[in-house]
Amino acid sequence: MKKLHVRDIILIALIAIIFGFIYLASDGLYNALTALLTPIGYGMLANDIMMGIWCMAGPLAGFLVRIPGSAFLGEFLGACVELLAGEQWGAVNLISGAVQGLGSELGFTFTSYRRYDWFTLFLSATTTTIVTYLYDFIKNGYSYFSTFNMILYFVVRWISMLLFTCVLVKLIVNLLEKAHVIQTNQN
Numbered sequence: 001m002k003k004l005h006v007r008d009i010i011l012i013a014l015i016a017i018i019f020g021f022i023y024l025a026s027d028g029l030y031n032a033l034t035a036l037l038t039p040i041g042y043g044m045l046a047n048d049i050m051m052g053i054w055c056m057a058g059p060l061a062g063f064l065v066r067i068p069g070s071a072f073l074g075e076f077l078g079a080c081v082e083l084l085a086g087e088q089w090g091a092v093n094l095i096s097g098a099v100q101g102l103g104s105e106l107g108f109t110f111t112s113y114r115r116y117d118w119f120t121l122f123l124s125a126t127t128t129t130i131v132t133y134l135y136d137f138i139k140n141g142y143s144y145f146s147t148f149n150m151i152l153y154f155v156v157r158w159i160s161m162l163l164f165t166c167v168l169v170k171l172i173v174n175l176l177e178k179a180h181v182i183q184t185n186q187n
Helices: 006-040 045-054 057-065 070-084 092-109 118-139 147-178
Strands: none
Touching: 006 045, 006 057, 006 070, 045 118, 045 147, 057 070, 057 092, 057 118, 057 147, 070 092, 092 118, 118 147
């Protein structure tokens, strides 16, 4: 089994730092969405709309580093950076980062860390959707929603994950390959 090298740790740290600040910057958008959706009774839906943005570091780190644990580390360290930068959630953000990292890592685990393509990113987006939804089901009281709203929130979260942690991450990887910054055609 491959082990993390210094260059892998540096890459994961860079991803975490960049996305930690992206996560921090996205808090304003989350607050605005919450304010817009609250009058119609869907303020909590802002969480599901934004979830894909908040989970991008994990799949990007997992796809680029290709070592077990790298998706988890990328996501968790991104949450650490966001916390240290002064985000609004406090230390509970570390729990969210760990849950998101676990969900992201599962997608890579299901391919035994052997496939790095659209399918793997789709799996990672799907497992992250399921794991984070179950966490929010308990933490945020989604269990009190009507069946329609439970399904709506899940589907919105899954679409967000597919757009950001699957499509956007793959586009980022493709751009890095075209710029000859990375080579991902090796396993």
